[in-house]
Amino acid sequence: MARAAAPLLPFFFLLLSSTSPAAAQKNLLGRTPQMGWNSWNHFGCKIDEVIIRKIADAMVDTGLAKLGYEYINLDDCWASHDRDSQGNLAANGTAFPSGMRALADYVHGKGLKLGLYGDAGLRTCSRLQPGSLGYEDQDARTLAAWGIDYLKYDNCNNQNISPLTRYNRMSEALMNSGRDVFLSLCEWGVDDPATWAGSFANSWRTTEDIKNTWESMTDNADKNDKWAPYAGPGGWNDPDMLEVGNGGMTIEEYRSHFSIWALVKAPLILGCDISSMSAETKEIITNQNVIAVNQDKLGVQGRKVQQDGDLEVWAGRLSRGRVALVLWNRGPAEASITASWSNIGLNQSAVVDAHDLWTDEVTSSMQGNLTNKMDSHACKMYVLTPK
Numbered sequence: 001m002a003r004a005a006a007p008l009l010p011f012f013f014l015l016l017s018s019t020s021p022a023a024a025q026k027n028l029l030g031r032t033p034q035m036g037w038n039s040w041n042h043f044g045c046k047i048d049e050v051i052i053r054k055i056a057d058a059m060v061d062t063g064l065a066k067l068g069y070e071y072i073n074l075d076d077c078w079a080s081h082d083r084d085s086q087g088n089l090a091a092n093g094t095a096f097p098s099g100m101r102a103l104a105d106y107v108h109g110k111g112l113k114l115g116l117y118g119d120a121g122l123r124t125c126s127r128l129q130p131g132s133l134g135y136e137d138q139d140a141r142t143l144a145a146w147g148i149d150y151l152k153y154d155n156c157n158n159q160n161i162s163p164l165t166r167y168n169r170m171s172e173a174l175m176n177s178g179r180d181v182f183l184s185l186c187e188w189g190v191d192d193p194a195t196w197a198g199s200f201a202n203s204w205r206t207t208e209d210i211k212n213t214w215e216s217m218t219d220n221a222d223k224n225d226k227w228a229p230y231a232g233p234g235g236w237n238d239p240d241m242l243e244v245g246n247g248g249m250t251i252e253e254y255r256s257h258f259s260i261w262a263l264v265k266a267p268l269i270l271g272c273d274i275s276s277m278s279a280e281t282k283e284i285i286t287n288q289n290v291i292a293v294n295q296d297k298l299g300v301q302g303r304k305v306q307q308d309g310d311l312e313v314w315a316g317r318l319s320r321g322r323v324a325l326v327l328w329n330r331g332p333a334e335a336s337i338t339a340s341w342s343n344i345g346l347n348q349s350a351v352v353d354a355h356d357l358w359t360d361e362v363t364s365s366m367q368g369n370l371t372n373k374m375d376s377h378a379c380k381m382y383v384l385t386p387k
């Protein structure tokens with residue numbers, strides 16, 4: 001009764017919305033893995049609009065935005081403890097006094113996009129804000145009204161309802177919201193989301209939360225690996241956000257972290273304070289060659305293809321017949337690794353130019369294999385271009 005008359009919908013919209021069932025619909029986002037920033041790994045629950053604006057400023061001022069990092073994503077703890085009198089989600093008025101619409105306008109004004117965090121359960125993982133279970137349509141309308149571009153959708157307090165049901169409901173709600181919203185599932189890989197989320201989500205977590213340690217990073221890389229066949233344009237495996245710059249690993253470990261995430265077409269969601277990062281951190285996350293591997297249009301997730309104890313070779317196909325290659329020394333001492341063409345998808349007789357993406361040097365006319373030596377926990381990353 002109180003609702004305003006619906007505006008007349010354009011004919012093509014009616015056609016689109018009536019030809020296929022909602023469950024089979026999906027947005028056209030995420031043709032390459034998403035790139036951006038998220039508040040959790042560095043700030044945890046301590047976020048407010050001053051911090052988020054500063055991050056958006058830094059994204060542009062440091063040149064990161066020009067390299068493709070576009071999403072500014074708020075994680076848990078942005079919302080008020082309770083819904084408002086109409087049952088809507090509301091921003092925490094102390095931390096976000098200007099409100100989410102104003103923050104979205106600010107971020108959009110910088111040419112960037114704004115993401116929020118929600119939960120497919122009764123309350124979020126912090127329990128400080130309401131979950132969206134049972135409120136999917138209403139919350140999707142709220143996000144759309146604020147101009148939100150991305151939803152990270154978590155899995156806490158989920159009443160043991162099938163994740164497929166809970167996540168599909170929010171996907172449909174977003175599709176019906178009238179706004180294109182990137183849907184990033186955070187189901188922790190519990191029910192093998194790679195096997196079912198591709199038809200309605202743009203990325204899905206395949207592992208538990210990353211911690212800022214070498215062990216956690218390598219573990220997530222390994223657990224994510226087996227789902228490679230399910231990734232592709234529009235839907236990506238997500239071994240969780242980047243820790244580069246947060247101080248728990250060495251520079252070479254962070255370089256390996258970024259190289260492997262790029263090779264396996266993981267979302268490149270930065271997790272450090274980009275408004276005060278070190279020169280070393282900036283050098284890693286702004287490497288255009290490595291980013292280009294991640295954003296390659298073919299969208300093939302690279303895999304671990306050769307292993308000899310701690311000495312590993314990861315590789316994946318790129319567009320135009322090229323191959324991306326990482327030699328990764330996960331052992332305790334300096335070591336030499338050889339990748340042979342037969343293991344990385346090249347014809348044994350192929351002659352290639354090898355571009356070292358971290359030194360930016362090109363070695364021409366290599367044949368059969370490639371060998372290099374590297375320090376403990378360091379990697380070498382290449383793009384091989386057949387002649």
Ligand SMILES: *[C@@H]1O[C@H](CO)[C@@H](O)[C@H](O)[C@H]1NC(C)=O
Nearest residue numbers: 079080081082092093094095
């Ligand atoms: C807003 O956040 C602050 C800091 O976490 C918290 O103390 C306060 O209770 C929150 N307000 C509401 C209405 O949830």
Ligand SMILES: *[C@@H]1O[C@H](CO)[C@@H](O)[C@H](O)[C@H]1NC(C)=O
Nearest residue numbers: 342345346347348349350351
């Ligand atoms: C490898 O290259 C040779 C010579 O160009 C060709 O005859 C052969 O079919 C190729 N093998 C594969 C597996 O592509």
Ligand SMILES: *[C@@H]1O[C@H](CO)[C@@H](O)[C@H](O)[C@H]1NC(C)=O
Nearest residue numbers: 338339340367368369370371
């Ligand atoms: C590497 O390739 C070269 C040239 O094809 C070959 O002579 C050599 O035996 C190979 N080495 C290894 C370790 O496979």
